[in-house]
Amino acid sequence: MKHLKKILALLLALTLLLSLGACKKKEGTGDDADPGSTVADDTVVAKVNDQTITYGEYIDVLNSYLQNYGLTDAYLDQFLGDQANDFRDSIMNELVSQKVILEQSKALELDTLTEEEQADVKEQVDGYFSSIKESIKAEVEEELEADESLELDVDEEVEKRFNDFIEQSGYTEEYVTQVYTESAILSKVYASIVDPVTVTDEEVKAHYDELLAEQQKNAEEDLDTAVSDYFASDALNVYVPSGFRYVKHILIKIPDEQYTEINTLRADDEEAADELYEQELEKLKPKAEEVLAKVKAGEDFDKLIEEYGEDPGMTTEPNKSQGYAVYTNASLVQEFKDAALALDKVGDTTELVASSYGYHIIKFVSEPTVGPIAFETVKSTVSDNLLNSKKVELWNATVTEWREGMTVEIHTDLFHSEAADSE
Incomplete structure (x- = not known):
């Protein structure tokens, strides 16, 4: 609505x-x-x-x-x-x-x-x-x-x-x-x-219970869709599904001019675009391997993001504190998404992951706490939603x-x- x-x-x-x-x-x-x-x-x-x-x-x-x-x-x-x-x-x-x-x-x-x-x-x-x-x-x-x-x-x-x-x-x-x-x-x-128009506390609680039952059922029947709905811009979430995780990454980026040139070239000459892309990755590799070595040596990942990372999203809220949410239908490049979802446990990091943007080093930061969100936590939002409806x-x-x-x-x-x- x-x-x-x-x-x-x-x-x-x-x-x-x-x-x-x-x-x-x-x-x-x-x-x-x-x-x-x-x-x-x-x-x-x-x-x-x-x-x-x-x-x-x-x-x-x-x-x-x-x-x-x-x-x-x-x-x-x-x-x-x-x-x-x-x-x-x-x-x-x-x-x-x-x-x-x-x-x-x-x-x-x-x-x-x-x-x-x-x-x-x-x-x-x-x-x-x-x-x-x-x-x-x-x-x-x-x-x-x-x-x-x-x-x-x-x-x-x-x-x-x-x-x-x-x-x-x-x-x-x-x-x-x-x-x-x-x-x-x-x-x-x-x-x-x-x-x-007004709403009573009883109506708000009933609306919360209705939303909770619906979202929990959706998560059980179609988890991928439930997770996508959870991250929709207009979502009113009262239940946290499984099926996603938060990651951070250090991006060693292909320069903007070359990135644009590769994408422009790809429309007419796929082979030439691939060749230029591989050349740019080769130029980035020494720096990327240097950063990867520091990650493996246990240096602070957040500090390495600040020092080497070239993704502006990693330095802005909410990504600065939480990272990116990664799930099956997330709007992320496939190589990044596959590597992030393949990490076994919180704290694990990837090797170098190549994508159209350059090299990524990805860290599995956290998993959500699956289950109902407490009524008191979302009461105001649920009340506003019901009132507007x-x-x-x-x-x-x-x-x-x-x-x-x-x-x-x-x-x-x-x-x-x-x-x-x-x-």
């Missing part, structure tokens, strides 16, 4: 994208947002009561999701196939939900801001435009530094480019203020619904109820792909 803050952030981000997209279309060239579409930007593709969503507004938000992958709506079908229209629907439903919430804000009498809230909006708007000017100024100063023959008054040039940005984008102060105002209204509506559940149910009480029209034929529908 999504974290509460992530959902609110999504709603606010959609408000920003939709509103700024709308203002851009009002001021823009009139060209279609998607060059492959025959639907005009101002075509209404959905309505919530009397509020409309245009194709231009929709495609702006859709493309904002896709731009991180270098995609546009025109290329969505070939990547998602018959699920492409499901993705389009999810974007449209988010936009409709936004309109529903803004409509409901009137009935809740939360559609206007207090003087304090307006002042906060003004501060955000001022901050937005200040950041734009700072970026432009940095750009101008960089150009002047690169070409000393340029004769520019920095302040005048920044103001000129800033005004050009406003004119071309349509991001006027009036419209940006509208964006942040709507965001503030969304926040107020959201808080009015979920702030009263209850808030999200209530919020989703409430928005659904509001939506069912409004007149909602969605014209899927205007933004669906026939190719995706036919698959």
